[in-house]
Amino acid sequence: MMIPKGKLISIGGNEDKGTEPEPLFTQKNNLNFFELQILSRIMHECGGHDAHIEVITSASSIPEEVGQNYLDAFGKLHCTNVRIMDIRNREDAQNPEMIERIRNCDGVMFSGGNQLRLSSIFGGTQFLEIITERYFHEDGFVIAGTSAGAMAMSNTMIYQGSSSEALLKGEVKITTGLAFMRDVIIDSHFVKRGRFGRLTQAVAANPSCIGIGLGEDTGVLVTEGRYMEAIGSGLVIIIDGHHIRHTNIADLKEGSPISIENIIVHVLAKGNCFDLKERKFYVEGVTQNR
Known part of the structure; x- marks a missing residue:
């Protein structure tokens, strides 16, 4: 498989008005997606203060407010070459102006909201093909995403699932994401919303995938x-199902409890690293250990 030359930045998000509500969890009604520290890292990886960054607000139900929030946040970092792509349907995604802008930017940022909007709007489009092509072939091209924008990065994508009943068969719904990464499943708001069981069920059903649970203000x-x-x-939780010895998930009726033997969990804090191919944890940078 081809080694991508670009970089991905997946962020666990923060509670906000543009994110789909989840039962039993209170929405804070604010638009603080993540601290400026992470936004600064995105800017740096895209090329610095002069980087041309396109923010894609398609996942959000309030794209104008979300877009303005990003302009304000990047502005605090003196990064002003930031534009908002207000793409609300597949027709918008085929607009020649949008295609041209995506060909010429240094990086893209997918906002939070509903990840199913992202897969249904961009799946199979030239817009997505260009982003994917640039990610695989251009040094320095960055694809970032927060919350729904992070979850949509993988080929296998959770689009629905109760946190409180997540280890009952059928409670977690999976579809195909934007497929910048394969053999992973990404979940967001992971610690605060108690989504361990949700990601565990997804990995048990797809043990070739490594689960990546992203805490808020963490990526x-x-x-x-x-x-x-x-x-x-915050924390990044890795759930590795490659060595599962037993699970009853295939034989259960819907709504029955799932059992899983020998699933492996790693917990990463800032600076810790993980090699997805070798499935190895590193206390410090992977490059220092190669």
Whole structure:
């Protein structure tokens, strides 16, 4: 498989008005997606203060407010070459102006909201083909995403699932994401919303995939499609199902409890790294250990 030359930055998000509500969890009604520390890292990886960054607000139900929030946040970092792509349907995604802008930017940022909007709007479009092509072939091209924008990065994508009943068969719904990464499943708001069971069920049903649970104000920087560094203030939870010896998930009726033997869990804090291909944890940068 081709080694990507670009970089991915997946962020666990923060509670906000533009994110789909989840039962039993209170929405804070604010637009603080993540601290400026992570936003600064995105700016740096895109090329610095003069980087041309396109923010894609398609996942959000309030794209104008979300877009303005990003302009304000990047502005605090003196990064002003930031534009908002207000793409609300597949027709918008085929607009020649949008195609031209995506060909010429240094990086893209997918906002939070509903990840199913992202897969249904961009799946199979030239817009997505260009982003994917640039990610695989251009040094320095960055794809970032927070919350829904992070979850949509993988080929296998959770689009629905109760946290409280997540280890009952059928409670977690999976579809195909934007497929910048394969053999991973990404979940966001992971610690605060108690989504351990949700990601565990997804991995049990797809044990070739590694689960990546992103806490809020926390993310991962992925290089070469495999070397993952934890960034931000919280935790990244890795759920590895490659060595599962037993699970009853295939034989159960809907709504029945799932059993799983020998699933492996790693917890990463800022600066810790993980090699997705070798499935190895590193206390410090992977490059220092190669």
